[in-house]
Amino acid sequence: MTVTAPAPTIPQLPGPADRRRVRFLLWPLFALMQVLRVIVRKLLWVTIRSIRFVWRHLLVVLLVVLGSFYAYRALVPKQEGSTSEPAVHTAPVIAPPPSVRAYLEAQQKFDAERMWQTLSPAAKARRLASGESLATFRQSVRLLQEQGFRFEDSTYVGGYRLPDGQAYYFYVTEVRNANDQRALVYQIFWVDSDGLIFLVDTPQLQ
Numbered sequence: 001m002t003v004t005a006p007a008p009t010i011p012q013l014p015g016p017a018d019r020r021r022v023r024f025l026l027w028p029l030f031a032l033m034q035v036l037r038v039i040v041r042k043l044l045w046v047t048i049r050s051i052r053f054v055w056r057h058l059l060v061v062l063l064v065v066l067g068s069f070y071a072y073r074a075l076v077p078k079q080e081g082s083t084s085e086p087a088v089h090t091a092p093v094i095a096p097p098p099s100v101r102a103y104l105e106a107q108q109k110f111d112a113e114r115m116w117q118t119l120s121p122a123a124k125a126r127r128l129a130s131g132e133s134l135a136t137f138r139q140s141v142r143l144l145q146e147q148g149f150r151f152e153d154s155t156y157v158g159g160y161r162l163p164d165g166q167a168y169y170f171y172v173t174e175v176r177n178a179n180d181q182r183a184l185v186y187q188i189f190w191v192d193s194d195g196l197i198f199l200v201d202t203p204q205l206q
Contacts, residue, residue, distance in 0.1 A: 148178025
């Protein structure tokens with residue numbers, strides 16, 4: 001019985017068509033690797049050049065960095081600084097009392113008696129103590145009228161009530177003189193807890 005050796009197997013190499021197919025399938029991978037290679041080379045080149053520049057011009061770079069830092073601090077405000085500032089609140093809206101409205105209406109008509117009636121007893125006593133009576137008050141009102149002053153519309157700006165019941169009321173009043181020149185003056189009414197006027201402050205006419 002004779003034993004024959006197995007015939008050696010010869011591996012089949014891919015033909016030209018198979019190699020083209022493999023190249024076509026692997027072409028995107030090769031292209032991506034080529035792009036990444038170029039990018040890495042560029043980054044390395046920029047990094048090396050930057051390190052060389054910084055090393056050669058170290059003082060200039062430090063000056064530029066410090067200047068940019070201080071310029072940023074000067075131009076950009078600090079956010080945490082605003083929290084330490086005192087808060088500004090808006091006072092609740094309150095309506096002026098009838099005494100103030102009556103005073104303004106009487107002021108337009110130069111009605112000194114009605115203006116005097118809107119004052120509180122403490123305000124009248126204070127005026128009397130300083131030598132001002134209803135008669136002298138009437139004379140001062142008449143003097144304004146004789147000088148050609150006219151009180152026209154008054155605009156209510158706002159008011160603020162104190163804890164003890166007293167309040168301040170702020171107005172802007174239009175006033176014209178004998179030459180019909182127009183001016184806007186502010187008037188502050190200090191009203192007591194009973195709603196009567198304790199003080200009228202019109203400094204622009206004093």
